[in-house]
Amino acid sequence: MSEWTTVQMPDLTGKTVIVTGANSGLGFEATEAFAASGAEVVMACRSRDRGESAAEEIRSEQPAADLSVSKLDLADLEDVAAFAERFRESHDDLHVLCNNAGVMAIPRSETADGFETQFGVNHLGHFALTGHLLSVLRDTDGESRVITQSSGLHERGEMDFSDLQGEDDYDEWGAYAQSKLANLLFAFELDRRLDAAGIDSVTSVGCHPGYAATNLQYRGPEESGSRLRLLAMKVANAVFAQDAADGALPMLYAATAPEISGGEYIGPSGFMNMRGPPAEDTPSRRSRDPERAARLWEVSEELTGVSYDLPEATVASEE
Template identity: 65%
Template sequence: MSGWTAAEMPSLEGETVVVTGANSGLGFEGTEAFARRGASVVMACRSLERGREAAAEIRQSVGDADLDVRECDLADLENIAAFADGLEEAYDGVDILCNNAGVMAIPRQETADGFEMQLGVNHLGHFALTGYLLPALRASEGESRIVTQSSGLHEQGEMDFDDLQSERGYDKWDAYGQSKLANLLFAYELERRLDERGISDLLSVACHPGYADTELQFRGPRESGSSLRMAGMQVANAVLAQSAEQGAWPMLYAATADTAIGGEYVGPGGLMDMRGSPEFQQSSAASRDEADAERLWDVSEELTGVPYDFEAL
């Protein structure tokens, strides 16, 4: 995949792609790239207003973009279920699901269902959404893919199953690292469970964007009211970050490239894995802990109330 860019994406005519967090950052860039290749893109956004504004902006550069903006609040299980129901009513199948949306290093908050916000949005919301959409993914013709966005900061994450919701103590970066580690444990375990059942036309691939200049870095400082941290992020993004467009390349590769492999981890291959063209990479040993992956899976099904019925696929 040396030197791969979004320019090498194949035609996606006739395919349906779902992107969470599609109105900004990596999700926006991914949505535009998918639309440019002819896909019908469902923009799953927490804010319909911001989603529609983003869709209008994309149509300025991709005049025939087929975009469907729908509300999907990953911090609300009832809302996720309603989104999935609406999608299945409107579409015959889903070819690509990009579990992209996320929050990073924010003050402690809880989702509508009482989950710590970073774990709730970054992992549990996507776990529920993927479970609901499995039948639609299987209903698509040919191969379909689930792409889960993690982060290099998963390497600092630890699964604290005794205090998963950070109720006894909260550190915003520890919680973020745990949520990104959970993304990888989920992505790899999903691929194993698909393989065990001989489901070879549905792939689960993980990725990370490196250091990309997006709005994600600024939500934490903004919600903390820290002008110093805001200024620091602005400087770091200007000096170190690659563009959001380039940051989306690993996700786009994982979603569309013929050489992408289920159960693999894709990220930028340049300076300190922070920028450059995508390549297969090694994630942390903790992310490959199958016992933790099984435990997280069981806990996630219990917390979300979304069982994965593979036998019905």
């Protein structure tokens, strides 16, 4: 099999795609690639101004790009619901939802709803967003996909259900790893519940970018005021990381390749799965545990107030 690149993306004319965090990094690169393939891309961005600037940058290279910017603050569940309502009012179809936006290894803070920010933005915000958009995904003409961006660091994650918000014990990298494990538990549980409901037209897939150089790595050191950490991140990005365009390939492959099946985990296939062309990767056993996933799903519905019209999957634990 030849190495997959954006050249192999199908014609997406007539398809509608949402990318969260579309104004920078992996989200920007994915948006540009989707637009180049003919898709209508809704750029879901926390800052409308930064989103519009990013859209103009893409249009300068692709004048025919079909882009719209819509405000989405994943740290505010009211804003998540408002974004979804605007989308439902203006669109009948949603072919790809890329749950991409995130924060990484930042000092402890809380969202508008009182959640620890990494867990609240990376997992709960996307859980709520997907739930609000599930009816559109189900009613879309043809196939639709939900692509949830995780990280190789999910392998270090533990779901501490006794202290999910890090109120008793907070470690910024531990909280990040927990949120990325939550992303995969959600992606795989969504796939199981779609199967249990007999919904074949919606596919849920997890992915990770490997080690990709983006501004995501800089926010933690900047917020903590650590110049040494910031310098170390910049050096590591320059020496070890692939660029953001290559880091976006697993998400694009998961979103568009015809051979993708529900419940897959896509990442780089090169050195230590940190770089290289996209292919199916092996997630941690913990991420495949349906009992842990079902518990997280129940907690997520309670915390967000968003319920899915899907039956609980009944499968044996894999751990």
